[in-house]
Amino acid sequence: MIASLQILTESIKTGKRKEAKAATEAAIEANVPPEEILNALSSGMADVGRRFKANEIFVPEVLVAARAMQTSMALLEPLLVKSGIEPEHTVVIGTVEGDLHDIGKNLVAMMLKGANFKVVDLGTNVPADKIIEAVQQHNAQLTALSALLTTTMPAMQQAVEKIHEKNIPTKIMIGGAPITQEFANDIGADGYAADAASAVDVARQLVSAR
């Protein structure tokens, strides 16, 4: 493995964004194929996800790792576009209407990006119609919805029902503090994840089951 890629993976794992930037620049300079750089990034984030799930690291460390990944990704993305390399799967993600909370949703979005999903982040307080519009526009195989409040769980249910009513071919996964697998079953969501690292596993299962 090329030294700069090893450094890149390590700097993602430890959240060192300056090192990540320098290593990405060095790899690009050395004409390393962009997909190999991407693999080095994803491998770093996969390790972050594994340690997060095992309670070896916590939210702050995941945030700094994700920020390092984003710094590197900003340099890499134009090259990926140029080479016609696109993520295989697209996910539309957002916090449902009436809810402004986004820490959990952002963590999930970052982890999915790190797992090489194309992520369309609609932000917070997103009405069902806007979610549907984005899913159709981007042909998203996956829709990820978040709610932190018990008062916005009905809005999540309505969004899921609307997606089903319109027969939109997307799998739906949900999460957020008051959300449970039981609630996902009740409202007809295809998947539930308790945390950002599990969200990647659930997302992969859902898109591969399609």
Next chain:
Amino acid sequence: MLQDNWFLRAERFFSLFDQRLMNSRQRLRTALEHQQADRVPIDFGSSFITGIHCSVVEKLRQYYGLEFRPVKICEPYQMLGEIEDDLADALQLDVQPIFPQRTIFGFPNENWKSWMAPWGQEVLVSEHFHTFTDNTGDTFIFPKGDCTAPPSGRLPQSGFFFDTIERIDPEFDEENLKVDDNLEEFGLMTDEEAAYWQSQSERLRDGNRAVNIHLNGTCLGDIALVPAPFLTHPKGVRGVAQWYMTAAEQPEFVMELFDRQTEIALKNMERLYQIAGDVIDVVVVCGTDFGTQTSLFFGVHQVREIWLPRYQRINNWIHEHTHWRTFKHSCGAVKPLIETFIEAGFDILNPVQCSAEGMDPKLLKEKYGSRITFWGGGVNTQKTLPFGTPDQVREEVLSRCEIFAPGGGFVFNSIHNIQALTPTENVVAMFDAVHAFNGTA
């Protein structure tokens, strides 16, 4: 042996005698001493983390046949309703608040005016509660009531609570953090505040209920306060993600901030004690959440390095100089931190989120019940209370009381505030159940 028996008998006799005479304050103090009170003390409304949403307060007033009047918003961020004495009597509450002189949006609650909430409820808010509504119907509120400042809170059109708006200073430089920027909100008690505490303590000095307050400035790194919704133009680390990352990358900055914050808070506590020390029973020291549903926000080693020594300083001062009992709030799966909270000198843990990973009530009571009081844990506000049936609510409340009540060390409260849209019949079922447990239904 004979002497022991005599003492035991005498103690039992006097405790029976005491139990019959217990007022709310005695009841709470007994429970906090980990002794059996005549009944389980009940709290709703004595803090911003044990309250009830204003819409539910209005429905409870209707249910108990109390005079109709618009509910006062005692805490505008979460839109908590004030529980007035008539409702507190109906609900048999044992604890009452003295709220901070200024709300989380930086203005005093005074000279009430009417305001129509987006969900169609007329409430009373402070005259300094200034808002505007944008073209999407979202409501924005100004810090300190200053309409020239950028708004610091936002209530979505279909929402029931405000959330803070992150206002990042354009000149913010994360490579060059200044502790003073994040200290702007922590100052010495003003004369205006001192006068407020004086009048509030006089009002409650001869009261029957115990008094709980939020201490000013001892809340170390509460993520709800980091964006400083009370300041007009905050500087420093004010983003939520930014704060977490700073704690990971520059813990020495956070520790210095907490040290200086603690210094100021200790001086303020001394003055507060002189003014109102005798009236206060419990102080909420810190509401920083360390738990998620399944895990922790920070590793145990980080909490022990960054928080523990400062918590110890605060709690030690309180225990050396006052009779106050110290209250720590943290949502989530905090079982791995309970020993640290006890070591930090906290007397009370809230809200005891039994649904979170590892927070089994029986296990908590068995392992920690003699060393820390559980103030909460009464019923799940994410599931049973808003979405269950009244029977399910009753069953859960009775089960929790049976687990937590024996031997004291328990104050009944739901797990965090009762949220909007919670069915009134479920809230009533909760109160009926705890009153039945207490034999006061």
